[in-house]
Amino acid sequence: xxxxxxxxxxxxxxxxxxxxxxxxxxxxxxxxxxxxxxxxxxxxxxxxxxxxxxxxxxxxxxxxxxxxxxxxxxxxxxxxxxxxxxxxxxxxxxxxxxxxxxxxxxxxxxxxxxxxxxxxxxxxxxxxxxxxxxxxxxxxxxxxxxxxxxxxxxxxxxxxxxxxxxxxxxxxxxxxxxxxxxxxxxxxxxxxxxxxxxxxxxxxxxxxxxxxxxxxxxxxxxxxxxxxxxxxxxxxxxxxxxxxxxxxxxxxxxxxxxxxxxxxxxxxxxxxxxxxxxxxxxxxxxxxxxxxxxxxxxxxxxxxxxxxxxxxxxxxxxxxxxxxxxxxxxxxxxxx
Amino acid sequence: xxxxxxxxxxxxxxxxxxxxxxxxxxxxxxxxxxxxxxxxxxxxxxxxxxxxxxxxxxxxxxxxxxxxxxxxxxxxxxxxxxxxxxxxxxxxxxxxxxxxxxxxxxxxxxxxxxxxxxxxxx
Numbered sequence: 001x002x003x004x005x006x007x008x009x010x011x012x013x014x015x016x017x018x019x020x021x022x023x024x025x026x027x028x029x030x031x032x033x034x035x036x037x038x039x040x041x042x043x044x045x046x047x048x049x050x051x052x053x054x055x056x057x058x059x060x061x062x063x064x065x066x067x068x069x070x071x072x073x074x075x076x077x078x079x080x081x082x083x084x085x086x087x088x089x090x091x092x093x094x095x096x097x098x099x100x101x102x103x104x105x106x107x108x109x110x111x112x113x114x115x116x117x118x119x120x121x122x123x124x125x126x127x128x129x130x131x132x133x134x135x136x137x138x139x140x141x142x143x144x145x146x147x148x149x150x151x152x153x154x155x156x157x158x159x160x161x162x163x164x165x166x167x168x169x170x171x172x173x174x175x176x177x178x179x180x181x182x183x184x185x186x187x188x189x190x191x192x193x194x195x196x197x198x199x200x201x202x203x204x205x206x207x208x209x210x211x212x213x214x215x216x217x218x219x220x221x222x223x224x225x226x227x228x229x230x231x232x233x234x235x236x237x238x239x240x241x242x243x244x245x246x247x248x249x250x251x252x253x254x255x256x257x258x259x260x261x262x263x264x265x266x267x268x269x270x271x272x273x274x275x276x277x278x279x280x281x282x283x284x285x286x287x288x289x290x291x292x293x294x295x296x297x298x299x300x301x302x303x304x305x306x307x308x309x310x311x312x313x314x315x316x317x318x319x320x321x322x323x324x325x326x327x328x329x330x331x332x333x334x335x336x
Numbered sequence: 337x338x339x340x341x342x343x344x345x346x347x348x349x350x351x352x353x354x355x356x357x358x359x360x361x362x363x364x365x366x367x368x369x370x371x372x373x374x375x376x377x378x379x380x381x382x383x384x385x386x387x388x389x390x391x392x393x394x395x396x397x398x399x400x401x402x403x404x405x406x407x408x409x410x411x412x413x414x415x416x417x418x419x420x421x422x423x424x425x426x427x428x429x430x431x432x433x434x435x436x437x438x439x440x441x442x443x444x445x446x447x448x449x450x451x452x453x454x455x456x457x458x
Contacts, residue, residue: 003342010343014350021351022358032375039369042405046371049385049402052392066381095392
């Protein structure tokens with residue numbers, strides 16, 4: 001055998017022996033490591049915990065130190081995931097805003113992050129961070145949405161009008177109920193969309209648009225309980241959207257922002273009209289806040305209850321649609 | 337003689353190459369660097385985070401798993417040791433209480449933690 005052949009044999013033997021030694025006899029062991037060196041699952045867990053901790057204490061400097069040298073994309077992804085979980089669990093708005101601020105600072109995007117970061121939590125960001133303008137859907141106002149006090153119902157179906165009586169909607173403050181849609185469901189819900197009319201300038205033209213109002217508390221109170229929802233938890237349904245599961249045989253009072261004063265609406269879950277089959281009436285309310293709201297009514301001064309008319313239409317499917325034709329706004333409330 | 341020299345050179349080169357591959361380029365443990373290998377100050381920070389996350393998430397099973405990742409025996413030892421050390425050093429209540437609460441949830445709280453736990457109940 002020639003010398004180079006012997007050299008290759010030696011090389012192979014050394015390589016095999018060396019790999020057995022370095023991989024199995026004395027594998028590499030790490031000491032005094034730090035978070036960026038950890039395996040992905042531990043690294044992501046570290047980020048997750050740091051995110052939760054920031055949500056609780058709001059200590060931005062410490063959080064930055066904890067996340068030093070970790071990949072921003074990983075931080076963005078994990079903090080967005082934490083935000084979604086926190087939102088789904090109905091965590092306090094302050095925590096959601098902080099987590100959204102953190103996610104945004106590390107480059108996360110998406111409707112959820114925009115919704116929460118646009119609140120006061122944006123202050124939690126370092127001063128150098130600039131929040132992008134939130135993307136809000138603009139909805140053109142149709143002429144039928146012009147406020148008209150005390151509208152008259154226009155039943156299209158005598159049967160439906162006779163069986164599905166809309167509840168009296170009372171208002172006490174600058175938030176008005178502009179429409180109500182009823183559907184027949186086996187598991188009824190009360191869905192709310194809180195919005196505000198705004199004048200926006202698009203290419204120099206002023207247009208009236210509707211924007212959803214996120215991060216507002218909606219309270220549903222009944223005799224021996226209460227439930228709270230925050231608008232915007234499901235941005236895909238609208239920034240001002242929130243909903244509640246409701247059950248029959250309860251009288252609910254609906255409040256915005258705080259469960260005090262007079263309710264926006266008092267309602268009960270009613271059975272569907274017999275013609276529509278079994279089930280309960282679910283409601284989708286569109287509430288609109290005036291641009292320059294008046295102070296809330298705190299006393300019991302008589303406020304004439306306003307009734308929103310509904311046009312009830314029977315559809316061939318199991319649905320009762322009640323599309324209101326007008327809104328009801330107290331005359332004392334400044335118009336948009 | 338020349339062949340022997342070539343063989344030894346080959347062996348040496350092979351071992352060098354294996355060390356490069358086995359310890360630098362493709363170390364076998366690369367995927368499993370756990371919190372147990374972190375520097376002591378990072379481990380203390382890790383414990384703080386586990387306690388804060390437990391406060392936020394309220395999931396004792398997850399907190400349990402996270403503590404086990406430190407590889408100590410018993411696995412709650414680092415938590416107890418750190419909490420008691422910080423109590424002894426007179427660290428702030430905000431710092432100690434979450435750790436004490438986690439220790440309580442894991443049933444490894446000690447008499448030294450009692451005042452912090454009592455204050456958290458107020």
